[in-house]
Amino acid sequence: MSLSRREFVKLCTATVAGLGVSQMFHPAIVQAMKEGAKKTPVIWIQGQGCTGCSVSLLNTVHPSIKEVLLDIISLEYHPTVMASEGEMALEHMYEIANKFAGKFFLVVEGAIPRAANGKYCIVGEMGDREITMLELTEELGKKAHAVLAVGACACFNAGIPGAAGNLTRAASVQTIFNEKGIKTPVVNIPGCPPHPDWMVGTIAYALAHGIPELDENGRPVMFYGENIHENCPYLKYADEGTMCETFTQKEGCRMELGCKGPNAYADCFKRRWNNGVNWCIENALCIGCVEPGFPDEMSPFYEG
Numbered sequence: 001m002s003l004s005r006r007e008f009v010k011l012c013t014a015t016v017a018g019l020g021v022s023q024m025f026h027p028a029i030v031q032a033m034k035e036g037a038k039k040t041p042v043i044w045i046q047g048q049g050c051t052g053c054s055v056s057l058l059n060t061v062h063p064s065i066k067e068v069l070l071d072i073i074s075l076e077y078h079p080t081v082m083a084s085e086g087e088m089a090l091e092h093m094y095e096i097a098n099k100f101a102g103k104f105f106l107v108v109e110g111a112i113p114r115a116a117n118g119k120y121c122i123v124g125e126m127g128d129r130e131i132t133m134l135e136l137t138e139e140l141g142k143k144a145h146a147v148l149a150v151g152a153c154a155c156f157n158a159g160i161p162g163a164a165g166n167l168t169r170a171a172s173v174q175t176i177f178n179e180k181g182i183k184t185p186v187v188n189i190p191g192c193p194p195h196p197d198w199m200v201g202t203i204a205y206a207l208a209h210g211i212p213e214l215d216e217n218g219r220p221v222m223f224y225g226e227n228i229h230e231n232c233p234y235l236k237y238a239d240e241g242t243m244c245e246t247f248t249q250k251e252g253c254r255m256e257l258g259c260k261g262p263n264a265y266a267d268c269f270k271r272r273w274n275n276g277v278n279w280c281i282e283n284a285l286c287i288g289c290v291e292p293g294f295p296d297e298m299s300p301f302y303e304g
Contacts, residue, residue: 012222040207042105042106043076043144044079046080046110047110047123048112048113048121054109061275063200072200087127091126104143105148110153111159111171111172114168114169115167138180141176148189151194155173156217157294158175164296187202187218188219189223191289197223201220201222227261228262229261232261233269235253256303264290
């Protein structure tokens with residue numbers, strides 16, 4: 001099944017209503033992912049972070065993580081899910097990077113510390129030599145076809161590791177590339193963590209059609225092109241001036257409690273989370289985790 005760019009984006013961004021909560025992507029796009037997959041190698045490395053982005057990826061429902069790993073991509077290295085470890089794993093990673101130079105996708109999760117020559121984040125050892133996340137990001141970044149920076153920590157201002165008090169001088173992928181003059185394209189997939197669909201969909205689109213259309217912040221427009229507040233089911237209350245005083249109050253807008261929806265762009269409101277069960281604003285509020293200013297410019301998260 002061959003889908004055009006327009007058809008692919010349309011099915012990626014379509015509401016899941018009517019498909020059932022177990023189908024996050026339209027079945028047609030899942031089949032297209034499988035048939036169009038080029039089995040391009042994907043190398044996934046982790047820096048300063050909580051591994052939440054990887055956990056979110058493992059929660060992908062349709063397609064399942066099994067389908068993603070076996071039918072859509074060829075995940076050659078991932079510190080959390082691979083069975084191998086130590087020098088054996090690193091040797092394989094470097095072998096793939098060299099063999100498929102200019103053809104593989106590099107996924108970076110977590111921030112990259114620059115202080116102390118990067119020694120605040122050691123990702124492995126080879127030949128009795130420590131390898132820093134900074135070194136690995138530079139070396140693999142130069143060889144990759146493109147880089148996907150997943151999660152708030154790998155994007156923009158380096159998320160929580162890059163917040164005020166940043167003693168490790170944590171930085172995003174794009175910041176490192178700008179400083180080192182690396183020209184490899186970077187696609188930002190922010191969120192704390194990102195929705196699994198945003199990661200899987202971007203990877204699948206890149207394999208089928210190349211880098212998707214990006215906004216001014218380097219985010220895929222198909223997932224980050226809509227304002228949360230303007231599409232919020234509680235918008236009518238904001239227009240009426242009805243504001244919530246507590247989170248238990250169901251009828252009212254949550255802006256006065258600290259909701260950052262007016263300043264955030266993502267499709268959470270229709271994609272929903274946890275297999276379509278809920279999303280942030282139903283039980284709490286939006287903290288703006290997909291935006292460049294997160295978390296400093298979004299603090300405090302809660303008000304009132």
